[in-house]
Amino acid sequence: MSKKEMKRILVTGAVGQIGSELTIALREKYNNDDVLATGRKTKPSETLLNSGPFEFIDIVNKKSIEKVVKDYDVDTIYNMAAILSAVGEKNPELCWNVNINGLYNIFDIALEYDMTRVFVPSSIAVFGPESPKENTPQETILKPKTMYGVSKVTGELLGDYYFKRFNLDVRGLRYPGIISSETLPGGGTTDYAVEIFYEAIKNKKYSCFVKESTILPMMYMPDCLKASIDLMNVDISKLKHHCDFNLTAMSFSVGELVSEIKKYISEFDCEYKPDFRQDIADSWPRSIDDTAARKEWGWGPDYDLSAVTKDMIKKLRIRFEEGNL
Ligand code: SER
Numbered sequence: 001m002s003k004k005e006m007k008r009i010l011v012t013g014a015v016g017q018i019g020s021e022l023t024i025a026l027r028e029k030y031n032n033d034d035v036l037a038t039g040r041k042t043k044p045s046e047t048l049l050n051s052g053p054f055e056f057i058d059i060v061n062k063k064s065i066e067k068v069v070k071d072y073d074v075d076t077i078y079n080m081a082a083i084l085s086a087v088g089e090k091n092p093e094l095c096w097n098v099n100i101n102g103l104y105n106i107f108d109i110a111l112e113y114d115m116t117r118v119f120v121p122s123s124i125a126v127f128g129p130e131s132p133k134e135n136t137p138q139e140t141i142l143k144p145k146t147m148y149g150v151s152k153v154t155g156e157l158l159g160d161y162y163f164k165r166f167n168l169d170v171r172g173l174r175y176p177g178i179i180s181s182e183t184l185p186g187g188g189t190t191d192y193a194v195e196i197f198y199e200a201i202k203n204k205k206y207s208c209f210v211k212e213s214t215i216l217p218m219m220y221m222p223d224c225l226k227a228s229i230d231l232m233n234v235d236i237s238k239l240k241h242h243c244d245f246n247l248t249a250m251s252f253s254v255g256e257l258v259s260e261i262k263k264y265i266s267e268f269d270c271e272y273k274p275d276f277r278q279d280i281a282d283s284w285p286r287s288i289d290d291t292a293a294r295k296e297w298g299w300g301p302d303y304d305l306s307a308v309t310k311d312m313i314k315k316l317r318i319r320f321e322e323g324n325l
Helices: 017-031 046-050 062-071 085-090 092-112 147-166 192-203 221-233 254-262 275-284 290-297 305-322
Strands: 009-012 033-039 054-056 076-079 116-120 173-175 177-179 205-209 215-220 250-251 269-272
Touching: 009 017, 009 062, 009 250, 017 033, 017 046, 017 076, 017 221, 046 173, 054 173, 062 092, 076 092, 076 221, 085 092, 085 147, 085 192, 085 275, 092 147, 116 221, 173 221, 177 192, 177 221, 192 205, 215 221, 221 290, 250 254, 250 305, 254 269, 254 305
Parallel strands: 009 033, 009 076, 033 054, 076 116, 177 215, 205 269
Antiparallel strands: 215 250
């Protein structure tokens, strides 16, 4: 098999919001046994366990990564393990350790074991109050005010450095908030856009931790999976950027989201109790210019706010009726 083809894929953070669905999508695309899911301590779902291999590792512990890389002959890594923005503000040391030292281990091992490709997600959190808020350009000031943002800027720079200096094929996207119906996000600022659906279905009310007027860029999980896998499969000669692609599907205020949900659940009531996460949200862009991703590898989303709302409510209603929410 040529070096350009992927053989064995390691997904870190596979029990998390994106990792859990990405693992299944990769298993559907490639052989189930060739996609190794790994987590740090949270118990994996039956779906994850029954569809392919699973191991516990800690990316901060280099030896634990090395062991599975050798055992499974890994040649491609999707490094989805990360501490998100809100938890990162409560525990900046942990955030640094996982998002920077852990990532360094991943790059080092990828180089040592001559890997084909590494995927490293970045985030809209790389931007800060000095960046333009509307249609935030690909190239602009990056002065984040959260530890999470600091770690993501560093990750982008480190990835681009490994590409240029060592010829390691590292690719990454600046994810907006990701909305999904399978696994809840853990400890981010955009979590409200997911929790609101769960609470609307379960209790018909939600207490939101950011203001009604808060607008952030968002994306539905199927688009997030499509973007991540497409970027990893595009011919490298097409790419001018590597680890820092701006990416978006839609932008909406919490008020607009509530109105959409009310079309399906008219009694739904949302109250607003902003906490420390309001400041984080206010430091991020309201909308994103993702022209580079569209031009370089043909990115384009399939879901807008009304399509997301319809699908989320349908999927979560089924889970609720099955007693699985
Ligand atoms: N969803 C992330 C967070 O809110 C941003 O990338 O922390």
